[in-house]
Amino acid sequence: MAEPIDPSATREQRPTLISENAELSQLLNTYIVLPATNAFLLIHQQSAHERIIYERLKNAALGQPIATQRSMFPVTLELVPADAAILEEIMTDLGQLGYLIEPFGRNTYVVQGTPADVEQGNEKGVIDILLEQYKHFSNDMKFSKREKLVRALARQQAIKTGLRLTEREMRGLVNDLFACEQPNVTPDGGPVYLEFKQEQLDKMFWEIRFHAKGFHAKTQRRKRVSPRRWRATTQSDSLINLRCTYATRCVVVTRCVVA
DSSP states (O other): OOBOOOTTOOGGGOSSOOOTTOOOEEETTTEEEEEETTEEEEEEHHHHHHHHHHHHHHHHHHSSOOOEEEEEEEEEEEOOHHHHHHHHHHHHHHHHTTOEEEEOSTTEEEEEEEETTSOOSOHHHHHHHHHHHHHHHTTOTTSOHHHHHHHHHHHHHSOOTTOOOOHHHHHHHHHHHTTSSSTTBOTTSOBSEEEEEHHHHHHHHHHHHHHHHHHHHHHHHHHHHHHHHHHHHHHHHHHHHHHHHHHHHHHHHHHHHHO
């Protein structure tokens, strides 16, 4: 079994010594396999990126704003009243996080700029997903407005599962992850990676081998016993059939004599 993650662990409590030159590989376009000393880490790429973005946005919300890149072709948003009310509520904080959005009539807005590290071209889709994510986190009353916004943005901007990463992209993701204050959990408390130690794997394979050996021995014993049982059953069935046949003939003869 994988080593359980302590949610309170920090970057100073990294589970195993990790080499800077460790060879990385991607599994199922979802996980990054990171070799370590007598172990390896299985990192969920989307969860890792979500943690990285969350801490970056949280620091930006409390200090230096994120740089904004102006859109060459500003996008107009027409929202339903409920979504327009949410956007009005979070517009100031969005500006701190790199989004430049201006009112443009009733329930209508213009996206003038986006964060410098976010690819442009799908501003409407990004804002729509952001509003949906924000509404999802709004059900939890323990979060502040800014915390909900940061969590929604982190989930919306994170790379998704199924995306093929280059070795350079994987290494950058791993380095950024272990530079985080809390690299082992997502903002909502889920695991970012699991650690598999060699001693655990050896034990697991030994147990499988032991059980397989025991099962094989039982099977061999059953195979030795089975032929006898088969012969006994066959003999019993033959005697029963013979008796039935004999009894039937006796009945027939008796009936003939009486007639």
